Amino acid sequence: MIHVRRSPCPKKLQKEGPVWLKDLRQAKTDCERIKNDPNSTEKEKAEAERSFKAAQGKYNHSTIKRALQTMFNGGVVSKSTKCAYCETAIESPKGQDIEHFYPKAVYLDKTFDWDNLLIACVSCNEEFKGDDFPVDPEGRPLLINPTSEEPADHLSFLFDVETLESHVEGKDEMGRITVDFFALNGFRSTDKKGRSLAAVRQSVVLGWITMALLFQKEADLDKRKDLLEEFQGLCHPKTQYAAFARAIHRAL
Numbered sequence: 001m002i003h004v005r006r007s008p009c010p011k012k013l014q015k016e017g018p019v020w021l022k023d024l025r026q027a028k029t030d031c032e033r034i035k036n037d038p039n040s041t042e043k044e045k046a047e048a049e050r051s052f053k054a055a056q057g058k059y060n061h062s063t064i065k066r067a068l069q070t071m072f073n074g075g076v077v078s079k080s081t082k083c084a085y086c087e088t089a090i091e092s093p094k095g096q097d098i099e100h101f102y103p104k105a106v107y108l109d110k111t112f113d114w115d116n117l118l119i120a121c122v123s124c125n126e127e128f129k130g131d132d133f134p135v136d137p138e139g140r141p142l143l144i145n146p147t148s149e150e151p152a153d154h155l156s157f158l159f160d161v162e163t164l165e166s167h168v169e170g171k172d173e174m175g176r177i178t179v180d181f182f183a184l185n186g187f188r189s190t191d192k193k194g195r196s197l198a199a200v201r202q203s204v205v206l207g208w209i210t211m212a213l214l215f216q217k218e219a220d221l222d223k224r225k226d227l228l229e230e231f232q233g234l235c236h237p238k239t240q241y242a243a244f245a246r247a248i249h250r251a252l
């Protein structure tokens with residue numbers, strides 16, 4: 001996980017957001033009234049639920065999604081949008097879910113709040129998060145929002161040159177809860193080969209560790225400079241698992 005600077009709110013959301021929220025609140029009130037009315041038919045209940053879902057889904061507008069895709073791949077709209085939480089590249093636009101940091105099912109008023117929107121992979125968004133949202137006794141989030149927190153303040157990105165394992169560990173409560181909550185080293189049902197995320201990352205990080213070892217042994221100053229530049233490219237926010245590239249870069 002790396003810090004991502006939030007871009008300005010898309011004009012569409014800025015303009016329509018307050019209206020969409022008003023409609024959503026009304027749709028929720030109507031839906032609850034119809035569901036609680038013993039005289040309502042199943043058809044009326046289903047229709048009210050459909051209207052609520054339609055009002056809720058307005059955030060899924062193409063300009064909002066595009067702004068988030070751009071924000072989470074370093075500034076270029078391409079297939080390589082990354083998950084805000086696990087930094088895995090999500091190739092299919094269908095898998096690039098608009099994620100509500102504060103779950104929209106619980107925090108209705110944050111459904112169209114630009115600061116609450118992220119991009120997440122299906123595992124982080126649906127398999128692990130869903131409507132769960134750990135908070136402290138004062139109601140403050142215990143998960144890291146990479147656009148409002150500096151993840152490196154809460155997480156350590158570690159790699160073991162002997163075992164070639166790449167692990168992320170929590171430095172504090174927020175970090176530890178985030179790592180466990182999203183299984184940032186663990187198994188995810190979306191990996192068709194049944195690998196843990198640590199193992200998936202390892203295959204990427206291994207090449208970088210090899211590069212780092214070459215750099216350390218290299219006596220030729222020009223070649224050292226080239227290797228260093230290549231490494232700096234890997235630290236770019238667009239790179240998958242950039243947090244690990246930055247950790248290796250710091251260790252050079």
Ligand SMILES: [Zn+2]
Pocket residue numbers: 083084085086087088120121122123124125
């Ligand atoms: Zn993810």
